[in-house]
Amino acid sequence: MTATATPIVQLRGIDKSFGPVQVLHDVSFDIRPGEVTALVGDNGAGKSTLVKCIGGIHPIDGGAYLFEDEQVHVHSPRDAAALGVEIVYQDLALCDNLDIVQNMFLGREKRRGLVLDDATMEEMAAKTLDGLSVRTVTSIRQQVASLSGGQRQTVAIAKAVLWNSKVVILDEPTAALGVAQTAQVLELVRRLADNGIAVVLISHNMNDVFAVSDRIAALYLGRMAAQVKASDVTYSQVVELITSGRSGDLGLATANGVTL
Numbered sequence: 596m597t598a599t600a601t602p603i604v605q606l607r608g609i610d611k612s613f614g615p616v617q618v619l620h621d622v623s624f625d626i627r628p629g630e631v632t633a634l635v636g637d638n639g640a641g642k643s644t645l646v647k648c649i650g651g652i653h654p655i656d657g658g659a660y661l662f663e664d665e666q667v668h669v670h671s672p673r674d675a676a677a678l679g680v681e682i683v684y685q686d687l688a689l690c691d692n693l694d695i696v697q698n699m700f701l702g703r704e705k706r707r708g709l710v711l712d713d714a715t716m717e718e719m720a721a722k723t724l725d726g727l728s729v730r731t732v733t734s735i736r737q738q739v740a741s742l743s744g745g746q747r748q749t750v751a752i753a754k755a756v757l758w759n760s761k762v763v764i765l766d767e768p769t770a771a772l773g774v775a776q777t778a779q780v781l782e783l784v785r786r787l788a789d790n791g792i793a794v795v796l797i798s799h800n801m802n803d804v805f806a807v808s809d810r811i812a813a814l815y816l817g818r819m820a821a822q823v824k825a826s827d828v829t830y831s832q833v834v835e836l837i838t839s840g841r842s843g844d845l846g847l848a849t850a851n852g853v854t855l
């Protein structure tokens with residue numbers, strides 16, 4: 596996507612503490628439509644906390660959350676969903692004993708009168724999977740228990756997209772996958788962005804990050820060390836940002852977390 600896409604989400608000066616422990620310090624973060632923004636950082640850097648603030652799971656203590664240039668107050672996942680923000684978690688929260696359609700509509704089932712509108716749900720599920728060019732599942736009435744890790748991840752992502760999401764945040768989507776399945780999921784991640792969705796990818800895997808990301812945001816000890824275009828940095832510069840919060844080669848413009 597173009598370098599000039601206007602951010603759909605802009606966080607400015609976000610602080611977040613849990614009791615006496617401040618986990619996020621003055622964090623600014625932009626998420627742009629049509630782009631994959633990788634969110635990287637060491638264990639405990641604050642990645643999950645940051646996305647949970649975006650997703651309405653944790654209230655922010657201070658700073659501004661702008662969505663499409665308007666300041667918003669997101670107090671619950673429902674508020675986030677109303678904006679079109681969905682998070683796909685590492686543990687996926689899929690129900691093994693339900694099929695793909697049932698999982699995709701879990702808690703938001705379509706009804707016709709008092710009965711479930713299975714035909715509409717099936718049609719919407721199939722359309723969403725088709726739209727993402729997902730051909731890895733054989734039947735949408737297949738139980739999720741029988742799916743591979745990659746297929747499960749695909750269903751979880753499709754579930755997030757089903758609701759006309761504008762922002763999809765993926766927490767380590769390839770962490771438990773083998774090589775081939777990782778490639779498939781990364782392809783899907785790229786396709787989401789190519790369809791105009793603003794995608795955030797939390798990942799510890801630099802190969803994944805460089806394979807699909809347009810931008811990379813590095814958190815270090817709860818501060819945004821840098822947010823840069825992926826094409827402007829090397830693998831080792833990103834590793835340096837993750838491990839020390841700075842990269843000498845990048846200079847000051849990015850060391851303060853300024854978005855380029």
Ligand SMILES: Nc1ncnc2c1ncn2[C@@H]1O[C@H](COP(=O)(O)OP(=O)(O)OP(=O)(O)O)[C@@H](O)[C@H]1O
Nearest residue numbers: 613614616618636637638639640641642643644645
């Ligand atoms: N609900 C909570 N209550 C108290 N402390 C928390 C809570 N959630 C996270 N923390 C703390 O906040 C810090 C950042 O954690 P967070 O999970 O956001 O990091 P992360 O970058 O996602 O790490 P990882 O890569 O290991 O998942 C950690 O020190 C963690 O212990």
